[in-house]
Amino acid sequence: xxxxxxxxxxxxxxxxxxxxxxxxxxxxxxxxxxxxxxxxxxxxxxxxxxxxxxxxxxxxxxxxxxxxxxxxxxxxxxxxxxxxxxxxxxxxxxxxxxxxxxxxxxxxxxxxxxxxxxxxxxxxxxxxxxxxxxxxxxxxxxxxxxxxxxxxxxxxxxxxxxxxxxxxxxxxxxxxxxxxxxxxxxxxxxxxxxxxxxxxxxxxxxxxxxxxxxxxxxxxxxxxxxxxxxxxxxxxxxxxxxxxxxxxxxxxxxxxxxxxxxxxxxxxxxxxxxxxxxxxxxxxxxxxxxxxxxxxxxxxxxxxxxxxxxxx
Amino acid sequence: xxxxxxxxxxxxxxxxxxxxxxxxxxxxxxxxxxxxxxxxxxxxxxxxxxxxxxxxxxxxxxxxxxxxxxxxxxxxxxxxxxxxxxxxxxxxxxxxxxxxxxxxxxxxxxxxxxxxxxxxxxxxxxxxxxxxxxxxxxxxxxxxxxxxxxxxxxxxxxxxxxxxxxxxxxxxxxxxxxxxxxxxxxxxxxxxxxxxxxxxxxxxxxxxxxxxxxxxxxxxxxxxxxxxxxxxxxxxxxxxxxxxxxxxxxxxxxxxxxxxxxxxxxxxxxxxxxxxxxxxxxxxxxxxxxxxxxxxxxxxxxxxxxxxxxxx
Numbered sequence: 001x002x003x004x005x006x007x008x009x010x011x012x013x014x015x016x017x018x019x020x021x022x023x024x025x026x027x028x029x030x031x032x033x034x035x036x037x038x039x040x041x042x043x044x045x046x047x048x049x050x051x052x053x054x055x056x057x058x059x060x061x062x063x064x065x066x067x068x069x070x071x072x073x074x075x076x077x078x079x080x081x082x083x084x085x086x087x088x089x090x091x092x093x094x095x096x097x098x099x100x101x102x103x104x105x106x107x108x109x110x111x112x113x114x115x116x117x118x119x120x121x122x123x124x125x126x127x128x129x130x131x132x133x134x135x136x137x138x139x140x141x142x143x144x145x146x147x148x149x150x151x152x153x154x155x156x157x158x159x160x161x162x163x164x165x166x167x168x169x170x171x172x173x174x175x176x177x178x179x180x181x182x183x184x185x186x187x188x189x190x191x192x193x194x195x196x197x198x199x200x201x202x203x204x205x206x207x208x209x210x211x212x213x214x215x216x217x218x219x220x221x222x223x224x225x226x227x228x229x230x231x232x233x234x235x236x237x238x239x240x241x242x243x244x245x246x247x248x249x250x251x252x253x254x255x256x257x258x259x260x261x262x263x264x265x266x267x268x269x270x271x272x273x274x275x276x277x278x279x280x281x282x283x284x285x286x287x288x289x290x291x292x293x294x295x296x297x298x299x300x301x302x303x304x305x306x307x308x309x310x311x312x
Numbered sequence: 313x314x315x316x317x318x319x320x321x322x323x324x325x326x327x328x329x330x331x332x333x334x335x336x337x338x339x340x341x342x343x344x345x346x347x348x349x350x351x352x353x354x355x356x357x358x359x360x361x362x363x364x365x366x367x368x369x370x371x372x373x374x375x376x377x378x379x380x381x382x383x384x385x386x387x388x389x390x391x392x393x394x395x396x397x398x399x400x401x402x403x404x405x406x407x408x409x410x411x412x413x414x415x416x417x418x419x420x421x422x423x424x425x426x427x428x429x430x431x432x433x434x435x436x437x438x439x440x441x442x443x444x445x446x447x448x449x450x451x452x453x454x455x456x457x458x459x460x461x462x463x464x465x466x467x468x469x470x471x472x473x474x475x476x477x478x479x480x481x482x483x484x485x486x487x488x489x490x491x492x493x494x495x496x497x498x499x500x501x502x503x504x505x506x507x508x509x510x511x512x513x514x515x516x517x518x519x520x521x522x523x524x525x526x527x528x529x530x531x532x533x534x535x536x537x538x539x540x541x542x543x544x545x546x547x548x549x550x551x552x553x554x555x556x557x558x559x560x561x562x563x564x565x566x567x568x569x570x571x572x573x574x575x576x577x578x579x580x581x582x583x584x585x586x587x588x589x590x591x592x593x594x595x596x597x598x599x600x601x602x603x604x605x606x607x608x609x610x611x612x613x614x615x616x617x618x619x620x621x622x623x624x
Contacts, residue, residue: 059371102535103490132601152462152607178415178515187597203490203515203609207594210601223414223542226514230535282519285499289444289522295464295607297515 027284030275034302037271042263043162044306045069050253050262051087051216055097055224056246066199066221067260068181069303072161075174076213078128079183082194083215087252089122091195096244097228101236103202106225107184108247110195118195127190132210133171140172147276149296153206157296159267162303163217164296166209174214177204177297179222183213201226204297219262219303261306275302339596342587346614349583354575355474356618357381362565362574363399363528367409367536368558378511378533379572380493381615384473387486388525390440391495394506395527399564401434403507408556409540413548415514418537419496420559422507430507439502444522445483452484459588461608465518469608471579474615475529476608478521486526489516489609491534495525513538516609531574531615573618587614 049072055064070080086092092109095118099107110118145156145167154166157175164175176182180200185192192213199218218225233239253259265272280294361384367376382392398404404421407430411419422430457468457479466478469487476487488494492512497504504525511530530537545551565571577584592606 102538150462150464152464152610153603153605189600204607206610207591207599207603207606209603211599226414227539227541229539279519287519287523288501291465291519291521293465294519295516298464298518 028278029282029284030279033271033275033278034265037265037269037302041266041269041271042304043266044261044263045162045219045303047254047259047261048084048252049216050259051083051250052253052256052260053092053221053250054248056248058224064221064224065260066224067219067262068199068216069162069219069262069264070216071163071174071214074134075163075165075172076132076183076215078130079192079194079213079215082125082128083197084252085122085125086195087250088255090249090251091119091122092247092250094119095247096241097225097247098231098241098244099198099235099237100201100225100228100230102230104200104205104236105198106201106228107196107198108245109184109197110193121193121195125193125195127185127193128213129190132189132213133173136167136170136172141167141170147273149276149280149299150293151296153209159272159299159301162264162267162301164299164301166296173210175204175296176200176206176208176212176214177217178202178300179218180204180214181216181218182208183215185212199225204295206297219264220260220305262303263306264304265302267301272301275299340590341594341596342591345583345587345590346577349577349581349614353578353581353583354616355578356573356575357474357531357615359566359571359573360396360564361528362571363395363562364565364568364572365404365533365562366560368560370536376533376536377572378536379531379574380511380528381474381531381574381576382528383475383486383526386446387475387477387484388444388495388527390442391504391506391525391527394437394440395509396564397434397437398507399562400567402561402563403431403434404559404562406431407559408553409537409559410543410553410556411510411547411549412513412537412540412542414542416512416517416548417510418513418540419508419510420557421496421509422505433505433507437505437507439497439505440525441502444501444525445485448479448482448484453479453482459585461588461592461611462605463608465521471584471611471613474576474579474613476611476613478608485522487516487608488512488518488520488524488526489529490514490612491530492516492526493528493530494520495527497524511537516607518609531576532572532617574615575618576616577614579613584613587611 049070051068053066057063095109097106097108149157151157155168157166165172166175178200182198183192183194184196184198231238276299279299281290361382363380365378369375407421409418409420461469463469467480469478477484478487490512494510495504495506496508496510543550550556588611591611593602
């Protein structure tokens with residue numbers, strides 16, 4: 001049974017020893033719910049919402065590709081549009097990952113210190129002067145919290161178009177979870193362009209919600225960021241540029257001849273509702289005491305590549 | 313200002329660019345609250361509660377030491393006692409870290425599959441037949457939730473003797489957070505001895521609470537576990553034993569001539585209460601919108617080494 005689980009289900013595997021008996025075939029797990037989802041319950045991520053970052057190969061020559069789903073409307077759109085402009089200008093090519101802090105973030109792109117000499121920004125890329133929160137449409141207000149998730153930071157949490165969001169009062173905002181990508185900025189709130197980005201590689205730093213623009217999440221290759229050596233200079237920046245991880249290229253999938261394609265489990269689907277329920281109430285053999293609840297960042301939206309033969 | 317923050321405060325640093333203006337001196341941050349704590353508000357971890365794991369040096373020859381605070385009474389004590397017995401028997405020396413799963417765990421010690429040949433367990437080390445929850449003393453019931461933290465998994469959460477705990481009804485249990493160490497086991501609840509352990513290297517897997525024994529947390533060196541390559545075989549085990557990270561030794565600090573010493577900020581102290589409050593309500597320049605809440609696993613209990621000259 002375990003051997004047939006798709007790769008993204010690995011984190012749900014129990015912590016049992018390796019040679020233990022297989023789970024009974026009829027047991028329901030998050031992985032089995034996702035595997036049973038109907039083809040029509042999956043949504044392809046638009047190629048214009050898919051950012052492909054190619055890092056230099058690792059020490060053993062293994063290629064490292066990080067794929068990011070950009071935030072759909074209405075959240076963080078001015079920064080997302082900047083990111084598309086920067087990718088089309090090949091602005092990140094030749095920049096690097098220069099800061100990695102354990103249980104916090106890996107950060108790349110343009111820095112402002114004297115040790116960095118980022119290229120000039122393309123025309124039109126400036127720091128947006130907009131809020132980090134979005135008015136909740138009246139009909140969305142009704143949906144927020146439909147799964148009954150209890151949150152430590154907001155009045156309600158839910159998923160919208162495949163991404164976790166929070167709501168308090170009449171405002172919604174995207175949440176910082178493991179793998180979330182955000183716009184690094186200076187002390188003033190209007191100083192981030194999107195040229196400098198970070199990915200969360202630790203426990204959800206939800207205190208960053210509403211003060212930084214979340215612009216997407218890593219859907220493939222987060223492990224290439226999370227295993228990077230931690231920086232030893234101020235604020236976790238690498239002490240020397242030789243420690244940086246070079247970025248070979250960053251492209252929108254819509255600009256690539258051989259672009260990867262990805263799809264996520266529709267967060268309005270019946271299978272997704274079952275998935276959230278079983279994440280909160282594990283009933284398979286290992287889970288002798290179902291939790292009875294789950295936090296939003298512990299409900300990773302299932303995402304998978306679309307195989308090339310399906311794409312043809 | 314930033315340069316004077318102690319190393320453990322790094323994760324609290326804002327995501328601003330490196331050359332930004334320093335924070336105003338008077339600003340209150342989690343780091344400044346901890347730095348201002350009185351010496352009497354710190355508690356030394358008993359040497360019998362400190363487990364020192366020495367890994368083989370990394371590829372550059374850097375030594376890797378992981379220090380674990382063992383869970384104080386009343387939680388998980390049969391397993392903790394097994395762990396002391398195993399350490400005194402030098403049982404882990406020559407074993408390895410053989411499983412690493414991204415956003416999940418790094419696991420080491422004795423495995424049960426055919427690829428492992430763990431040494432025989434010392435006399436007296438068996439799988440305890442006890443519950444994973446502990447009756448809450450009446451007076452503790454009153455304290456649980458004294459910080460008003462909202463939790464997605466339990467009725468109340470709080471800290472007890474330096475460690476995060478949860479409570480529902482009349483039961484308490486230790487929580488799984490980043491850096492927590494637990495006892496791997498088989499499908500049956502009474503199959504873990506403590507010989508096989510894991511550390512959490514991702515978002516808090518709170519669904520494991522009450523179904524696995526939490527026996528402590530990493531207080532130094534978690535980054536040596538979190539950066540390890542992810543395993544590619546079943547369940548994240550390394551495909552070959554050559555990929556394992558060898559464990560040179562595991563000792564109780566009480567059995568070492570040159571033992572490290574650590575102290576944590578007393579979780580009943582005034583400074584700790586201030587620290588929790590400021591974690592939930594960041595008011596320094598970067599935080600234009602304080603969260604107004606925080607989840608228990610985002611409140612890492614401040615811990616620091618006791619300098620050798622203080623120890624003499």
